[in-house]
Amino acid sequence: MSQTRPIGPLPSRALVAGAGLTGCLAALALARAGWVVVVVDPLQREPLLGRQRAYALSQSSLALLQQLGLASALAPHLWGFDQLTLQANRGRTQARFHWTDLPRNAPPAIGWIAEHRPVMTTLLRHLDQAPGVTLKLGAADGAGDKAWDLVVAADGHRSTTRQTIGVGCWGWRYDQSCITVQARLQGGEPTRAWEVFRDEGPLAVLPMGQGRAQIVWSTSCARAAALTAMDPQAFARALAAVLPRAAELVTVLDAPQAFPVGVQLAQRLRQGNVLLLGEAAHCCHPLGGQGLNLCWRDVGCLHALACRVGQGQRSINWLLHRYGRQRWVDTVATLLATDALLRLFTPGCSSLGRLSLDRRLLVPLQRLSLALLHRWGLLRSLVLRAMAYGWGTPRRRGVPQP
Numbered sequence: 001m002s003q004t005r006p007i008g009p010l011p012s013r014a015l016v017a018g019a020g021l022t023g024c025l026a027a028l029a030l031a032r033a034g035w036v037v038v039v040v041d042p043l044q045r046e047p048l049l050g051r052q053r054a055y056a057l058s059q060s061s062l063a064l065l066q067q068l069g070l071a072s073a074l075a076p077h078l079w080g081f082d083q084l085t086l087q088a089n090r091g092r093t094q095a096r097f098h099w100t101d102l103p104r105n106a107p108p109a110i111g112w113i114a115e116h117r118p119v120m121t122t123l124l125r126h127l128d129q130a131p132g133v134t135l136k137l138g139a140a141d142g143a144g145d146k147a148w149d150l151v152v153a154a155d156g157h158r159s160t161t162r163q164t165i166g167v168g169c170w171g172w173r174y175d176q177s178c179i180t181v182q183a184r185l186q187g188g189e190p191t192r193a194w195e196v197f198r199d200e201g202p203l204a205v206l207p208m209g210q211g212r213a214q215i216v217w218s219t220s221c222a223r224a225a226a227l228t229a230m231d232p233q234a235f236a237r238a239l240a241a242v243l244p245r246a247a248e249l250v251t252v253l254d255a256p257q258a259f260p261v262g263v264q265l266a267q268r269l270r271q272g273n274v275l276l277l278g279e280a281a282h283c284c285h286p287l288g289g290q291g292l293n294l295c296w297r298d299v300g301c302l303h304a305l306a307c308r309v310g311q312g313q314r315s316i317n318w319l320l321h322r323y324g325r326q327r328w329v330d331t332v333a334t335l336l337a338t339d340a341l342l343r344l345f346t347p348g349c350s351s352l353g354r355l356s357l358d359r360r361l362l363v364p365l366q367r368l369s370l371a372l373l374h375r376w377g378l379l380r381s382l383v384l385r386a387m388a389y390g391w392g393t394p395r396r397r398g399v400p401q402p
Contacts, residue, residue, distance in 0.1 A: 011036050011132070012309055012316060014150040017161045019048055019137060021055075021116075022278035022295040023154035024123035025068070027133060029303035030152075032068055034310035036132045040139045041155075045124065048137070052254055053116045053180060054214035056193070056206055056289030057296075059106055059388035064300045070126065077118040079209040080109035081193045086373070087244060088197040088345055088366045095373035101380045102388060110193070110384065111289065113206045113214060149316050151274040152302070157264055159280035165271045171283070173262035174342075176201055177224035178286055179217040181256040183239065186211060188246035195288065196244055197345035197366070202287050205247055212253065215239065216286055224258040261285050263335055270324040273316070277302065282331050284338045288387055294334050297390050301326055333391035344369070 012035045016027045019041035027039045041048065057065075057078070065071040084097040099110050127135050153161035162169075185205075194205040201218030208214055217239070219227070227238055235256060240249040264283040266276050278295035305322055308314040345366060373380050 012149045012306075013147065014038075014152060015040065015148045016152045016154055017041075018153070018155035018159075018278075018280070019043070019124075019135070020154065020156065020278075021120060021123065021292065022299060023152070024120070024127055025064075025296060026152050026154055026277055026299045026302060028068055028070070028123065028126055028130060029064075029299050030150075030306050031130045031133045033303060033306035034132075035150075035306060038134045038136060039127065040136045042138065042140070044138045048124070049117050049120050051116045051120075052182075052257060054182070054206065054208060055114050055116070055119075055292045056204075057112045057114055058289070058293040059102065059111075060300065060390060061293050061296045062107065062112060064296055064303070067300075067303070070122065073122050073126070074114065074119060077122070078112040078114050079207060080107075080112045081191045081207050082109050083189065083192040084110050084195065085192060085244075086195050086197070086370060088370060093367050093370045095370040095380070097373075097380055097384050101377065101384045103385070106388070110388070113208045115208070149273065150319070152277050153274055153280040154277045155280055157279040157283045159276070161274065162266060162276055162280050165274050167271050167276065168267045169264050170267060171262060171264035173260065174285070175221055176218050176285075177221045177258040177260050179215075179219065179224050179227060179256050179258045181215050181217070181235075181239070182208070182253040183213055183215055184211050184250040184253060185213050185243070185247045186250050187248045188244075192246075194244050194247065196242075198242065199346065201346055202342070203242055204286070204289070205244065206289075211250070213247070215243075217242065218261070218285070218287075221260060228256050228258045263339055265331065265335060268324070269327055269331075270320050273320065275302070275320065275323055281327075282335060284335045285342050287338050287342055290334050290338055290387070294331065294390070297330060298327055329392035330390040337386070337391075 014030050014035050014037050016023050016037060016039045019039050023039060027037045030037045062071065065074060082099040086095045097110060099108050127133050153159050155161055190207055193207060196203040200220060200223065203218065204216040206214040227235060230238065232252060236249060236252050239252065243249055262283065266281045269276050269281055277298045281298065282294065284291055301323060305319045309316055309319050344362060373383065
C-alpha cells in the first residue's frame with residue numbers, strides 16, 4: 001500500500017529587479033534564507049562587470065559578507081586601511097581616526113577597498129551556483145507578474161520598477177560631479193585613507209595596495225567636464241596639484257570618469273509587495289564612502305527579516321511592513337549627515353546653491369569640529385561607529401537585526 005508523504009509549505013518566491021552589486025547581494029541573501037529567487041537585468045554579464053570603480057566597504061558590509069558566506073571568497077580582493085585623516089582649511093587643520101577608535105571586537109581596519117570587477121565576478125559566480133536562484137540577464141524586469149510573493153527593486157537611481165509602481169522621490173542635485181580615477185602614488189603610509197575638504201568639494205584618496213589608490217574628486221560640473229576632456233599629461237598635473245602633500249603622484253592608471261551627484265530619497269520604501277532597495281530607494285554624495293554601505297545595510301535588514309519568514313516564524317506581510325519602518329532612520333540620517341558635512345566643509349562653493357554658507361562662518365566651524373575630533377577620543381569613536389555601522393539600527397556585529 002502506497003503512503004502519501006506530507007508536503008511542507010512551499011518556499012517563498014522573490015523577484016529581484018537589477019543585477020548590480022546590491023541586487024546580486026540581495027538575491028544571495030534571500031537564497032540563504034531559503035527563498036526561491038529569480039534575478040533579472042536588461043544588461044548582459046560583461047557590461048555588468050565592466051564598471052571601472054572601487055568602493056570603500058565598512059564594518060557593517062564586511063559583517064554581512066561574513067554572514068552570507070562570501071567574506072573568504074572576497075578576502076583576496078579587499079585591501080584594508082586602518083587610518084583615516086580628515087584634512088581641511090588647505091591642510092592646516094586635521095583630525096585622524098584609527099581603527100582602535102572602533103569597538104574592541106571589531107576587525108583591525110576602518111574599512112576595506114574593493115574593485116568592482118572582482119566583487120561583481122564573485123557575486124555572479126555564487127548566484128550561478130546557488131540552489132533556488134535563476135539568473136536572467138538581458139531580460140525584462142517582470143515586476144508586474146502576480147506570481148511573486150516579493151519583488152525587490154534594486155535597479156538603480158532611475159529605477160523603472162519604482163516608476164512603474166508610482167513611487168515618487170524627494171531630493172536635489174548639486175551642481176557638482178565626482179571624478180573617479182585610479183593612480184599610483186608614493187610617499188605616506190600605505191594603509192592610510194584621506195578625505196581632503198577643498199573649497200570646490202571633497203577629495204578622497206583610498207589605498208588599494210601596491211602603491212595604487214582610488215581617487216574620488218568632487219568639483220563643479222563644468223570643471224569636471226573640463227578635467228575629463230584634458231589630455232592625460234594635463235590631467236595628471238591637475239590631479240597632482242590637489243593631492244595631500246604626503247601622497248605624491250607617480251602616474252594615472254586609467255581614464256578619469258565623471259558622474260553627477262545629488263540627494264534622492266523615495267517617498268515610500270515599499271508599495272504593495274514591492275520593496276525598494278539600494279539606489280532605487282536612496283542616493284547620497286559619496287562623501288565618507290557611505291553610498292554602497294547604506295545600500296548593503298538595506299540588504300542586511302532584508303536578510304534578517306527574510307530568515308524569519310523562511311523559518312515560518314513570520315509572514316511576508318510582516319516583512320514588508322517591518323522593512324519599510326526599520327530602514328527609515330538609518331537612511332534619512334545618513335543622507336542628512338552627508339549633506340550637512342558637504343556644506344560645512346565646502347565653504348563658499350556656489351555649486352551647493354542657496355544653502356551654502358559663507359566662508360567666514362564656516363572656517364571657524366571647521367577648525368572647531370576637527371579640533372574636537374582630534375582631541376576627544378569619545379567623539380571620534382561615536383563618529384566612526386556611525387560611519388561603520390549606520391545610525392539607529394539594531395545590530396549584531398554591524399548587521400541589522402529584526
